[in-house]
Amino acid sequence: MPQYAYLIAGTDPADDRDEDRRVMSRGTQTLPDGQDPATFAADRLAQNRVEHSYYTGPRRIAYWPHEPGTPLPRTAPANAQHIDG
Template identity: 50%
Template sequence: MPTRYAYLITRTDTGQPMSLGTLTLVGDDTAALAVSLLARNRGEHSYYSGPRRCSVWPQPVDEPLPDTAPVTAEHFDG
């Protein structure tokens, strides 16, 4: 069953947000999703070559997207 996930990619040195959005994922392989999002972010933000953190969490359709990752989010560094 498809699940809507939100993601937030931040610089790990400053915590500055770089990318925020939602995607619908079939299955629950959030690690693979994070790897893909981090790779895309590196291409889109090539001016910054430092480390990034991708936070991923289930996001209900009827709730607004928060500016920060909730404490329940999974975090992936890359």
């Protein structure tokens, strides 16, 4: 089963904090065989909107394949896929 890392950050252009200071959530998840990573990411982004309802601005999830046991980076790597929401 593939493992994916994700990073969700606010993308409000008025927020002048550095990218790594805008992060609301990050983590990894093992996806069941056959689950589309984009579906996982969209679901995780929707869940984040509920969990962090105090932030009403735009946000983005970056997701990418992740090797188990390796540390998560502070910002998304260049090969990450993105969904805005």
